[in-house]
Every structure is written in C-alpha cells, then in structure tokens.
Amino acid sequence: MKEKLLDYFHSSEYHPKTFEELITDLQLDKQKQEVKAVLQELTASFEIAISKRKKYILPKDAGIYIGTISIKNPEYGFIATDHFNRDFYVAKKDFGGALDKDTVIFQIKSNYPQYRSFNHEAKILGIKLRNLKYVIGELQKTKNEFYIKLQLHNIDKIIVINPEEYTVGDIVKAEIVDYILPIEARIVERIGFKNDIDVDILAIAAEFDFSDKFNSETIQELDTLPLDISAEIKSRRKPTLSPIITIDGTDAKDLDDAVAIAKRDNGNFLLGVYIADVAFYVKENGAIDNEALERGTSVYLTNRVIPMLPPLISNNLCSLNPQTEKLAIACEMEINEQGEVVNSDIFPSVVKTKYRMTYDDINQIFDGNFEQQGKYQDLIDDIFLMRELKDVLYMMRTRRGALDFDVDEGKVIVADNGKPLDVVLLSRGESERIIEEFMLIANETVASAVFYLELPFIYRVHDEPDYLKLETFKKLVSNLGYRTFKRRVNAKQLQDFLKTLREEDAYLKILLLRAMAKAIYSEKNIGHFGLGSRCYTHFTAPIRRYPDLLVHRLLRKYIFSQAINRVEWVSLTQKIGDIAALSSKRERDAMECEYRVEDMKKAEYMADFIGERFEGIVSSVTRYGLFVMLPNTVEGFVHISNLKGYYEYDSSTMRLIGARGNYHLGSKVLVEVIKSDKKSREIDFKIVYNNSRVKKNGKRRRQKQKGRS
Numbered sequence: 001m002k003e004k005l006l007d008y009f010h011s012s013e014y015h016p017k018t019f020e021e022l023i024t025d026l027q028l029d030k031q032k033q034e035v036k037a038v039l040q041e042l043t044a045s046f047e048i049a050i051s052k053r054k055k056y057i058l059p060k061d062a063g064i065y066i067g068t069i070s071i072k073n074p075e076y077g078f079i080a081t082d083h084f085n086r087d088f089y090v091a092k093k094d095f096g097g098a099l100d101k102d103t104v105i106f107q108i109k110s111n112y113p114q115y116r117s118f119n120h121e122a123k124i125l126g127i128k129l130r131n132l133k134y135v136i137g138e139l140q141k142t143k144n145e146f147y148i149k150l151q152l153h154n155i156d157k158i159i160v161i162n163p164e165e166y167t168v169g170d171i172v173k174a175e176i177v178d179y180i181l182p183i184e185a186r187i188v189e190r191i192g193f194k195n196d197i198d199v200d201i202l203a204i205a206a207e208f209d210f211s212d213k214f215n216s217e218t219i220q221e222l223d224t225l226p227l228d229i230s231a232e233i234k235s236r237r238k239p240t241l242s243p244i245i246t247i248d249g250t251d252a253k254d255l256d257d258a259v260a261i262a263k264r265d266n267g268n269f270l271l272g273v274y275i276a277d278v279a280f281y282v283k284e285n286g287a288i289d290n291e292a293l294e295r296g297t298s299v300y301l302t303n304r305v306i307p308m309l310p311p312l313i314s315n316n317l318c319s320l321n322p323q324t325e326k327l328a329i330a331c332e333m334e335i336n337e338q339g340e341v342v343n344s345d346i347f348p349s350v351v352k353t354k355y356r357m358t359y360d361d362i363n364q365i366f367d368g369n370f371e372q373q374g375k376y377q378d379l380i381d382d383i384f385l386m387r388e389l390k391d392v393l394y395m396m397r398t399r400r401g402a403l404d405f406d407v408d409e410g411k412v413i414v415a416d417n418g419k420p421l422d423v424v425l426l427s428r429g430e431s432e433r434i435i436e437e438f439m440l441i442a443n444e445t446v447a448s449a450v451f452y453l454e455l456p457f458i459y460r461v462h463d464e465p466d467y468l469k470l471e472t473f474k475k476l477v478s479n480l481g482y483r484t485f486k487r488r489v490n491a492k493q494l495q496d497f498l499k500t501l502r503e504e505d506a507y508l509k510i511l512l513l514r515a516m517a518k519a520i521y522s523e524k525n526i527g528h529f530g531l532g533s534r535c536y537t538h539f540t541a542p543i544r545r546y547p548d549l550l551v552h553r554l555l556r557k558y559i560f561s562q563a564i565n566r567v568e569w570v571s572l573t574q575k576i577g578d579i580a581a582l583s584s585k586r587e588r589d590a591m592e593c594e595y596r597v598e599d600m601k602k603a604e605y606m607a608d609f610i611g612e613r614f615e616g617i618v619s620s621v622t623r624y625g626l627f628v629m630l631p632n633t634v635e636g637f638v639h640i641s642n643l644k645g646y647y648e649y650d651s652s653t654m655r656l657i658g659a660r661g662n663y664h665l666g667s668k669v670l671v672e673v674i675k676s677d678k679k680s681r682e683i684d685f686k687i688v689y690n691n692s693r694v695k696k697n698g699k700r701r702r703q704k705q706k707g708r709s
Contacts, residue, residue: 001038046128065083069090070101077098097127105124130179136172139170146160146168160187170193198418208589210295232350233325237349238349248358250359255319262382268334270333273333274320275541279549281318294586296546296585322356328349362434387434403498412601458576465489465494505666537551607678610676616630617668621654626656639684
C-alpha cells in the first residue's frame with residue numbers, strides 16, 4: 001500500500017486531494033483504515049505533507065526539503081541542501097532539537113535574496129539522520145550527576161547514565177541513547193585516564209571508531225592461526241630472483257613488501273615484487289577478517305600506529321623479516337627500456353629476504369657513504385640497477401600524463417611522553433621514489449591481469465577533476481599570468497602547467513590538488529587520472545589496507561585456483577562494490593583522523609611560541625582573513641580584524657585588497673603567534689609590520705611514509 005500511494009503522489013497527473021478524494025480516486029473504500037494508517041506514517045516521516053485545506057501534497061509544494069545543518073554558533077546555524085545553490089539561515093529557536101551536521105527536514109519560512117541571508121529563513125521540522133551517535137570526552141561530576149563536557153556550540157554537556165564502573169577523569173566513549181535535552185548517553189568504552197600518555201590521540205581516533213584494542217572474538221581466533229607452515233613452504237614455487245630485500249622507514253614494523261631485480265640479456269629488466277600473503281592467515285568471514293573490514297586501514301598518528309590487523313599477524317607472521325622464510329604473493333615482471341611490462345607472472349611463493357634495509361641506508365649509498373657501501377657491497381649493483389629502472393618507469397608514467405605534485409608534508413616529532421618536540425619537513429629521496437615506482441607498476445600489472453579476464457574485481461580509480469573547481473582554478477592562474485588551459489583539460493595540460501610553475505607560486509599545487517577528484521575504490525574500472533593509468537588497483541599493502549587483502553583473495557580464486565563460477569558473478573560484484581564503498585569511507589576517516597591529530601599536535605607545539613615571530617606565506621585567502629603557512633607546514637589564521645586598515649575580498653583572484661596593499665596566495669608575510677589552542681586545534685597569527693625579532697623556521701627533513709595513490 002505504501003509503494004502504491006507514493007507512486008500515486010509522484011505521478012505527473014496527481015494534484016492535491018483530500019482523504020475522501022484519495023479514497024474515491026483510488027477506489028479503496030474497503031481499505032480506508034489501512035490507507036489512513038499509511039498516510040499517517042508518510043506524513044510523520046515527511047514523505048508527504050498536508051496543506052491548510054487538509055489536502056495531501058508533496059513536501060516541496062509546502063516548502064519542505066532535506067538538508068544538513070551546520071551549527072558553528074549557539075544562536076544560529078545554516079542548512080545546506082542539494083535542492084538550492086544557497087544555504088538557509090536557522091535561528092536557535094528553530095533548531096528543533098537538531099545538532100551539528102544532522103540531516104534534517106526543514107521548511108522554508110522566507111526566501112530572501114542572497115544579500116539578505118541573515119534573515120530567519122527556515123525552521124527544522126524533524127531529524128532524518130543523526131550525525132552524532134557517539135561522544136568522546138572526560139567523565140566529570142557535579143553533585144550527583146555524572147556527565148561528559150563537550151566543545152559543541154549547542155550542547156554544553158551530556159549526562160552519563162552508567163558511571164558506576166568508571167572514575168572521574170576517565171576519557172570515555174559513550175553512545176547517545178536519548179537526544180531530548182538533557183541528552184543522555186551510555187559509556188561503551190574506557191579509552192584511558194586524562195593524564196595518560198597519548199590519550200589525546202586515542203580520543204580523536206575513537207571519534208572515527210578506530211581503537212588500539214581488538215575485540216575478544218579476534219583475539220580468540222589468533223590462537224587458531226597456523227604457526228607451522230613447513231608443508232605450505234614445500235608446496236610453493238620459489239622466486240626467480242635473488243637476493244630479495246625490504247626497504248622501509250627506520251621505525252617500520254610491518255614489512256609487507258620486498259623487491260629484487262636483474263638485467264636480462266635482451267636489455268630488459270626483471271623486477272620482482274613480493275607481498276606478504278596475508279590471505280593465507282586471515283580467512284574470509286572469520287572474526288579477524290570481519291574486524292579488519294570494519295577498520296578498513298591502519299591509521300598512522302604521529303608516534304603510533306593503530307593497525308588494521310593484530311600485531312601477531314602484522315608484525316610477526318606476515319612481516320617479511322630478514323633470514324626467515326615467509327609466505328608471499330610474487331609478481332615478477334619483465335620490463336623493457338620504455339617502461340612497458342612485456343611479460344609477467346603472478347604466483348604464490350615463499351621468500352627469505354636477505355636484508356632489512358631502510359630508506360636512509362639506500363640514500364646514503366647513492367650519496368657515496370663508504371660505510372654503507374661497504375656494508376652492502378654485495379647489493380651495490382642491484383641498488384643502482386633499481387635506480388635505473390625507477391627512472392625508466394617514471395619517464396613512462398610522465399609520457400602517459402601522470403601528475404607529480406610533490407607537495408611539502410610535515411611530521412610532528414614527539415617525545416616518549418607524547419609532548420611534541422619539533423615539526424619537520426618530510427623528504428623523498430631516491431630510495432622512496434624507487435619503492436613508489438615499483439609498487440605502482442606491480443599494482444598496475446595485477447589490475448591488468450584480472451581486468452582482461454573480465455572478472456569481478458576491485459579497482460583503485462581516480463576520476464577527472466571537478467569541472468567547476470577547475471574552472472575557478474583556471475581563472476585564478478590566468479589572472480596570475482599563466483597560459484590558460486584548453487576548454488577540456490587533460491592530464492598532460494596539468495602536467496605541463498606544474499612544470500612551468502614559478503617557485504613563488506608553489507602554493508598553486510595545493511589549490512590544484514583541491515580541484516582534483518578523490519581517488520576511491522570501485523568495482524567499476526574508470527582508470528586512474530592522476531597516474532595516467534587505464535587500469536589500477538591496490539595489491540602491495542594487505543597488512544594495512546583491506547582492499548589489498550581482497551585483491552589477494554581474488555588472485556587466489558581466479559589465477560591460482562581457477563575457481564571461476566559465472567553464477568556468482570552478480571552477487572560477487574555486489575559484494576565487491578559494498579567493500580569498495582566501505583573501504584573508501586574508512587580511508588577518508590583515517591585521513592581525517594590523521595589530519596586532526598597532526599593539527600592538535602602542531603597547535604600544542606606552537607603554544608610554546610606565543611609572541612614569537614615567523615616568516616611565512618599566505619596559503620589561503622577568505623573574506624574573513626587569511627591562512628599563513630610556515631616553512632615547516634604549520635598553518636595559522638590571521639583574522640581580518642588583525643590586519644591594519646579596511647580590506648575587501650576579491651573572489652576572482654582570491655585577494656584581500658586594501659589601501660595598504662593586497663594579500664594574495666603566495667604573499668610573503670611576517671606573523672606573530674598570538675594564540676595556539678590544543679583542544680580546538682587552532683593557531684592564530686597576527687601580521688607584524690616591522691621585521692625585528694624574526695625567527696626563520698628552518699626546513700629540517702625526515703623521510704616520508706609510503707603514500708596513498
């Protein structure tokens with residue numbers, strides 16, 4: 001009945017009718033009570049509405065829409081909706097119990113022109129979807145009431161209904177059970193005590209549902225894992241190449257990839273990429289697998305990692321530690337001098353790596369360090385051959401139009417007690433680029449092997465840039481004197497632009513990155529725009545990324561076992577699509593979590609520099625002020641009130657224009673730190689108009705972690 005009525009209301013012939021008119025028109029005299037009950041359900045959920053004349057109408061005819069509210073001030077908020085290209089102002093009295101970022105049903109009260117946007121324009125009728133389901137904070141007490149205090153504009157505190165097993169000062173995660181004020185919640189996890197080391201990091205991680213603790217089912221299943229793999233080792237084919245080495249950061253514990261290289265008589269390279277066989281241990285639909293899927297990825301938070309898999313697997317059974325036989329999936333590729341893979345072989349194998357090398361080790365060898373060269377004398381030829389192949393592969397990708405932004409990234413260095421000691425620049429040396437290129441070509445080779453079999457698969461895809469964002473960017477760079485792009489922008493044009501970018505305009509790389517689509521996982525292959533690749537996946541990191549683990553299972557199914565069943569293709573494609581969507585979401589969660597922790601630690605670090613002055617460049621301009629980035633990537637905000645004189649914002653050039661001059665992207669400025677708040681993760685600067693007591697924040701460099709492509 002519900003579907004029948006909705007089809008009726010949404011038909012092109014429908015016009016408002018009373019209840020009796022509906023019954024007559026649909027000839028439902030004998031089902032009046034059922035119709036009445038369904039209509040009450042539909043009106044309660046705002047799927048239909050009732051006019052003043054008691055006629056049933058579509059919500060839009062009553063000015064009722066669905067949107068998302070943003071509350072940044074206790075007195076008002078704004079609703080964004082796909083139905084309009086503007087936001088609607090909502091007064092506090094019209095919140096209707098909504099909280100920040102809730103999906104709400106709202107009714108337009110008045111529809112003034114854009115320049116009168118601060119009139120009361122909408123009121124919230126109901127909540128369709130709550131954004132805030134869990135809260136993280138410190139358990140506090142006043143009189144006989146236990147509560148969690150929040151830093152939200154329209155919620156002061158949340159009452160805790162089960163404080164018995166917890167202590168005041170505990171940092172806890174609580175599930176909201178009642179949204180009617182005062183909001184009530186039930187504690188579901190104790191994260192730590194307020195003075196514990198790194199509890200601030202774990203609290204942020206908990207907001208994104210990342211925990212450093214694994215559930216009991218996962219822990220129990222660890223006891224069932226096969227520790228004696230001698231029979232499996234004997235059954236597997238040995239690698240073609242040797243010696244095999246791992247190359248990772250100094251502090252890496254999960255060594256899931258290893259490499260080896262040789263030069264063939266025909267001049268081609270033979271590259272072996274060997275990846276830990278995690279799927280051998282993590283069985284599909286088991287407890288470990290289910291929790292890994294929920295986590296989606298490992299999360300890297302300053303000085304700690306919240307792993308996707310328990311340490312027994314990630315740091316022991318599946319870590320390709322030196323001089324130990326470990327199960328692996330081999331991808332051996334013959335690559336010609338143009339960087340093309342002319343032959344490849346993917347098979348289950350067992351590897352025994354010779355050395356556990358670091359990026360520093362390799363870079364020092366290239367820099368002529370005699371000690372390192374002597375230590376790895378038997379590998380020198382292979383290492384220089386790896387660099388040669390790296391150059392070949394990079395040139396191949398460049399010819400295809402692959403983009404290399406090479407944007408500066410910062411790393412917060414923390415002490416054992418969690419206090420930030422420094423913020424330094426990460427660097428990519430030759431060794432980091434070698435591993436990056438080898439992993440890229442292995443991922444592409446695996447993706448192509450399955451794609452041409454036309455079987456269900458998970459791909460790493462990257463769509464073309466957002467048209468509107470790119471148009472805005474084109475206007476900006478044109479105003480700065482750069483040759484404008486053609487109407488339809490391709491990767492080669494963007495690549496050429498990056499090559500011609502002036503050093504003082506390096507900030508434009510970040511703006512261009514923001515105009516790009518986000519790489520995601522998908523069961524549909526649309527190619528990877530940023531890499532200039534027609535077919536790409538993630539295969540090389542199954543310890544820390546769930547899609548890679550899925551790829552390993554599909555390789556075993558299709559290529560190793562040849563268990564291809566056409567009957568299951570539809571359901572398997574659907575399952576892969578669901579995993580791709582969840583993995584993409586968890587990746588976004590992890591990145592946002594990492595950014596928040598980094599911002600918090602940077603703010604904590606800069607709190608020791610209140611009153612200090614630094615040189616920086618303007619990294620973003622808004623009508624309310626400008627953001628300034630220091631050389632070590634610390635970014636702070638200069639409110640327009642801290643600029644001398646009157647300024648107007650020009651959106652076409654992203655400038656603040658005033659009588660004293662202009663502030664634009666890339667402007668060099670001298671700033672003073674006036675506020676740095678760890679809790680809000682905000683740093684405030686003010687412009688300094690004399691250059692005494694300047695501190696130039698120098699660029700110290702550290703190694704960059706393996707990135708996400």
